[in-house]
Every structure is written in structure tokens, then in C-alpha cells.
Amino acid sequence: MNSNLAFNALGDPTRRSIFEKLQQGPLSVVHIAEGMSVSRPAVSQHLKVLKEAKLISLKTVGNNNIYELNREGIIAMRNYLDKFWDDALANFKALAEKTEKENEHLN
Amino acid sequence: MNSNLAFNALGDPTRRSIFEKLQQGPLSVVHIAEGMSVSRPAVSQHLKVLKEAKLISLKTVGNNNIYELNREGIIAMRNYLDKFWDDALANFKALAEKTEKENEHLN
DNA sequence: TTAAATAGTAAGTATTTGCTTACCGTAAGT
């Protein structure tokens, strides 16, 4: 399953901060790296993970690799999570109804 | 920030499968552990992480620790993520509008 | 064409993290 990659990718704080940085707009690798506490190659490695999770994508402009958020991947993940939370919460409803029904029997 | 704990908690596949198991309803630790490929203490440790992330909670019944999904924590995380994705996607809109405006100037 | 800048990859290290076994306390059943 693909969402596993996204879960894993966002599980790391450095990758999350890279992802959040890209929310402002497309950036080259050096620009992403500057101001961060880890080296540029480390950033490159994180970018690879985010890219494989389809959360970001890249376009090459000359010698610059410009990374940006991957709209489709993000939408897919959001949809997955919407269902994920809905399923999670559904059992509360089911359980509440079940308990209610059992209480009716007691009357 | 609290959502960091949730991101981290769901970053591990074993914890996700525990979480998904609890979607069916409340379960004691031994019941969660059975059928899983890791030991009961390992499950206990994962439960601790999920609990600290407020994704699950526990009620003690006699000698049994019954874990269940934490409704409020899940709703909080869902709301956070809704905003998270919206923010992520907002820059596409802003960027598209900016590009459009620049193109108008060319006429 | 030489130099400087961008960025990916490889190799190695160090830290983190997940797992196991062993142990302990507590509660319920005999």
C-alpha cells in the first residue's frame, strides 16, 4: 500500500519541516537546506523519501532541482486519511448504539 | 506541538496495525498481542507511544487493561491534518493566481 | 576552458528505535 510510504515519510521531524517549508512554494535543494540543522546531502536523502512517497515532485531547471509539493499525492493521502479517521470513529457510533440497545433489553 | 507525537506514533507499521485493530473495538493487551508477530511487551511499549500521542486511551477493569481509541485525540488530529493539507494545497492556488496575473501583464 | 555552483550517491559512523528476555507487582480464582 502506498499510504505506508507517506506515513513513514511524515514520521520523521526533519522531513516534516522540509515538507512544511515547501508549503510556501517551490524551492531548490540549497534553499531548502539553508537554515536547517542538517547538511545538504542529508536533505537530498530526505527529499528522495518524500518523493517516493509521492508527497513532493521535482522539476529540473538547468542545474537546479526545484522541488515542490505533489498535489495529486497530497490529495490522495488526504482522502485516505479522511477514510482512516472516519473508520476509526465509526466504531464509537456502533458501540454506542449497541450499548443503547442492550440497555433497552433491561427495561 | 502535539501532532508531532501523532505523526511519530503512526510512522511505525506495527503501531498502525495496533491502531487499526482497535478500530473494531476496545481490547485488552493480550488480545491485541495475539495474532501479532511481536511479543506482548513489545505491544505494551507501542501502546504507550500511541497513548502519549493521545490516539488511544485505557480503562482498567480489574486486572485487565482495556485499550480503546481516543475519540477526542483522533478528532483533534483529523482537524489538524485537514488544515495541514489545506495549507499545503493553498500555495498551488496562490501560485496559479500569481502566474495568471503575470501573464495578464504580457498583453 | 577553467572555475564555481548545484545536487545526487557511496561509504562509513553514530544514534535511534524496536524487539526480546527477565523481572516485578497486582488482581482474581482455587
Add this chain to the structure above:
DNA sequence: ACTTACGGTAAGCAAATACTTACTATTTAA
């Protein structure tokens, strides 16, 4: 009281993962 079941924690180990430096290729600028 003794035993059995439940489950958290500690210590130690093994595996994964994040990071660094060094190297390479490619492209732009001087």
C-alpha cells in the same frame, strides 16, 4: 495461602535509519 493470568518496566541487543564526509557529474559563469 497459593497459583495463575494480566501487564508494565528494565536491561541489553540487533536492526534500522539518519547523518557526515568525500566523491562524482553536470551546468552555468568568468
